Amino acid sequence: MQTIFVLVKCDLGQAYEVADRAVQEIEQVSEVHSVSGQYDLMMKCYLDDGADIGHFVTGHLQTLAGVKETFTIIAFKAFT
Template sequence: MQTIFVMVKCELGRSYQVADEAVDIEQVSEVHSISGQYDLMLKCYLDGDVDIGQFVVDHIQLLPGVKDTFTLIAFKAFS
């Protein structure tokens, strides 16, 4: 299992619409509204054999209202 965080910059006025669409993607576990250069942060869990770049391009970047993305790959979760 791979964990990634995708920060999403939305078109003006579209953040809530993008968030509503993103939560319906099976691999997206959490969607947070954030401040700064990006509007949303998505926490995603992907199977080990899934191509991260292809997932982001096919499932996140094609959501209506998405302008830009920035992807972080997590190595280890500490509890």
């Protein structure tokens, strides 16, 4: 399982709608948080091993209505 975090910049006034759509429509999205700074949302996603991260982000997240820009972070190890 691959873990990625995707920071999302939304069209003005669309952050809540984008968050709702992401959680409801994309099964790989496990959490969505509102954040401060340059981006509006941070999404935690779990992808199958070997899944193409670029295709997932460009084909699923960037095509959500209201998404303006994304920044993807690949996680390597979780410390608990």
